[in-house]
Amino acid sequence: MAHSPHPEVSVPDVSVYDYLFGGLGDADLDEVALIDGTSGAATTYRQLVGQVGLVAGALAARGVGVDDVVGILCPNVPAFAAVFHGILRAGATATTINSLYTPDEIVKQLTDAGSRWLFTVSPLLPGAKAAADRLGIPDEQLVVLDGAEGHPSLRDLLGEGRPAPDVSFDPATHMAVLPYSSGTTGIPKGVMLTHRNLVANVEQSRAVIGLEHGDRVLAVLPFFHIYGMTVLLNYALKCGATLVTMPRFDLQEFLRVISEHRATWVFIAPPIAVALAKHPLVDQYDLSSVQVVFSGAAPLDGALADLVARRLGCVVCQGYGMTETSPVTHAIPRERTDLDRSSIGFLLPNTEARIVDVDSGADVDVPADGQSAPGELLIRGPQVMHGYLHNPEATAAMLDPDGWLHTGDIATVTADGIYRIVDRLKELIKYKGYQVAPAVLEAVLLAHPKIADAAVIGVLDEDGQEVPKAFIVPQAGAELDAQAVMDYVAGEVSPYEKVRVVEFIDAIPKSSSGKILRKDLRAREATQA
Template sequence: MFRSPFPDVAVPDATIPQHVLGGAAARGDAPALIDGRTGQTVTYAHLAYQVERLSAGLAEAGLRPGDVLAIFSPNTLLYPVVFHAALAAGATVTTVNALATPTDLASQLHDSKARFLVTVSPFLDRVTASQTQIPVFVCDQAEGYRSVSELLASTAPAPVVDLDPATAVATLPYSSGTTGVAKGVMLTHRNIVANVEQAQVPISYADDDRVIAILPFFHIYGLTVLMNMVLARGGALVILPRFDLAEFLGALAAHKVTRAMVAPPVVLALAKHPSVADYDLSALDVVFSGAAPLDGDLAAACAARLGCAVQQGYGMTELSPVTHAQPYGAQQNKAGSIGPLLPNTEARVVDVATGTDAGVGESGELLIRGPQVMLGYLGRPDETAATIDADGWLHTGDLGMVDADGDWYILDRVKELIKYKGYQVPPAELEAVLLNHPGIADAAVIAGHDADGEEIPHAFVVAATGSALTASDVIEYVSGRVAPYKKVRAVTFVDAIPKSASGKILRKDLRATL
């Protein structure tokens, strides 16, 4: 068993709004939320006021402790207000992917037993198509729908709620976990509060930080590491509804952003896209990557171009989400490492074939135990038991390794490993090699099959503009840089690699094309 090199932190016995926004009113006119497009700013004092008034408005509209409220929206200035107001009223918030189809939305609303839905008018076509029968509120204005601004005008007293932070489910994001269809991940107030305090040790936000928020708040990375961690420390969130490179770069420059919490595709753009040179990014102190593995060479290229630190961490929805992070201000972070374990966190590495514990420098499935481990999957006791064992260890489904210094590495998903003639080939390793080719803009590798039906590494490649790259060129390039059994043996050129909103490669979509 491995433990964090950091001393344990105290986990406050508080709800998320109490912990994150407890000092908001006292911060007065300090900026809390900034619209990255317009510059519209919400101060901490006004944020505290809005949360208090909206919690009263929601309670007056019928929201009760234990109810579930769904948020189906891109990042907006009102998203944190709705989230914290619902929690302050004692409800659970289920966050819906902004790209959800009507079927996806209907399924999540049904499974979570949501009683209210908060959305935006451009999403109402999908809300209508989902045929939901629950009350719907809009963050803007739409004929026939009550608005959040109407609820904010409530003069009713704010609800006073008594709940146990250790057992009350605060948020219910949906995740496919290590296997299967999307499931509701029950995260308590204590899970999130603990992770806010744990992750602050290496990430180390300050009250003068300005942090770009392009990661969606509906995703646990954006919810915890952006929304809640930044607000808990008094920093300012510069909010954009989606990632657009020009808009992103413009917001970084205009608002003197100091931290960019992103996913690997954004690091790739910062390292390679020519338009980056057109913007003054001198205020940027750290680019921090999560949600998917970041290659060390790509991180170094981005750092050299921007003149700032490029770091990464690791987590998953079921872990609230952070378990590892490279420390802020460290003189040197190891290439490809996700850093040490967070405080209060224990880990094991278990051999995939034998189930025995592996040691330093040996790979195996990563197991995690700590206060950030979810309560379980909503209504799925069997799947919960398959993920969290009797001793409280959460089985991540990720292949990991720790070195003698206590720095960790994620090699790939256990289930994504390609078995070529009995050898294990991690797709992420081959993707890192491919992305270092100047003629390749993006790439993904999955398990394809040869004429005999045996698994082989199959690369999907997006050629850089003007590149005359051929499949033979790609195969030859990789073969000179990896062990013979790891060579790419088939190549398909595509216009884009399908990815989730958090930046994870949608390998199932690629498999469907073969």
């Protein structure tokens, strides 16, 4: 068992609202909390706190309180912050919904969460309305933030001028949010995260990541995902930073917003790193304000990170976590420029970890030099979820009686406490008895100058044996054939790791948080078989 090398932090026993906003002084309140990257409209901390209270008051007047769950189907706009924290301020639980969900998927999440309220925006209203109608949610409980006939708007709620209610609950046990796991390896499950889980993870992150008061943070990663929710919406606000919101990722708009609003921190997922490293459009914008690019949600290759750092003249860091850990468990501190960028850095304060052999379950020994043998990463700490909603079997499979959460990720660790993620346990390819990690091959492929993006899965050959197959998105105008790709990889990896099949496609399917959707690639294989 390993402990964090960082000193422990004290976790306040307070609600998320009190933790983020309770200690703000007059000078803090007059600073800018949020900027709409599209329009440039600014919201001060004073305005945000006022809106949060008014949303809470309007909800309380409608009977929404400690026993209720409220859905949010909304892209990254400043109003999201007011609604999200207004729900928590009212004592209710927020369940955040992927903006790309179909009505069927919205229905499933709201049903499982037990939500009878939904906040959305007019572009997403058709799907939200279809789901609400199927669930019998009345129009007055489907709030359209920017307004739609027959539905209350955010302006309506704020205009009522109702004071925030006095609510009482135990932050250690009361559920603040109910995000749903990505579903890339199974059916989405409601992850029960308490006020203490979220407060703890922000406090842990403050001790390591290095964001500072006055920084300008680009918020393109979705707030509905735990990464955006904790690291942007909560951590950045706690630091007194300014969030510059983007409702969706578009490379040209992304570069414009960074340049015009002088963003100092850019939180990304690895697919954005590929664009920053390789796309010619990057050279057309002044990105000199960027001091740190911080990647999470999926493994970032060290060579790719170095390309981004050199091109932008900034520090590139990587962190690790999952929805079930609120999410951050590891991070490379900003000042540790000596660390390999492909690592996920050190354990956060108050966090323990084990690496266990996949077959035997025994703890893997940490060597005096070099990296340990790979094994499944287990985590224990105050950021670990209380379990999956309505799913004791899945909870028991994920979280053991001693509080160890089984991440399903294969990791190594050095004697210095530096961790690396090798791959997902369920995504390892078994080639003639050898374990082949898709992420390793993807990193090799992405280093090829003619490859824009890549993904690897295991497929069956004519003998029914699993072999690595690469899906390749070539750079625009590049001439590349399958044999050239296989020859290139063969020159970079061990014989058993070679790519055996190549298919060229237009785009790699990915989740909103940047994870490769291997299940979609497997489904593609099944239809072609």
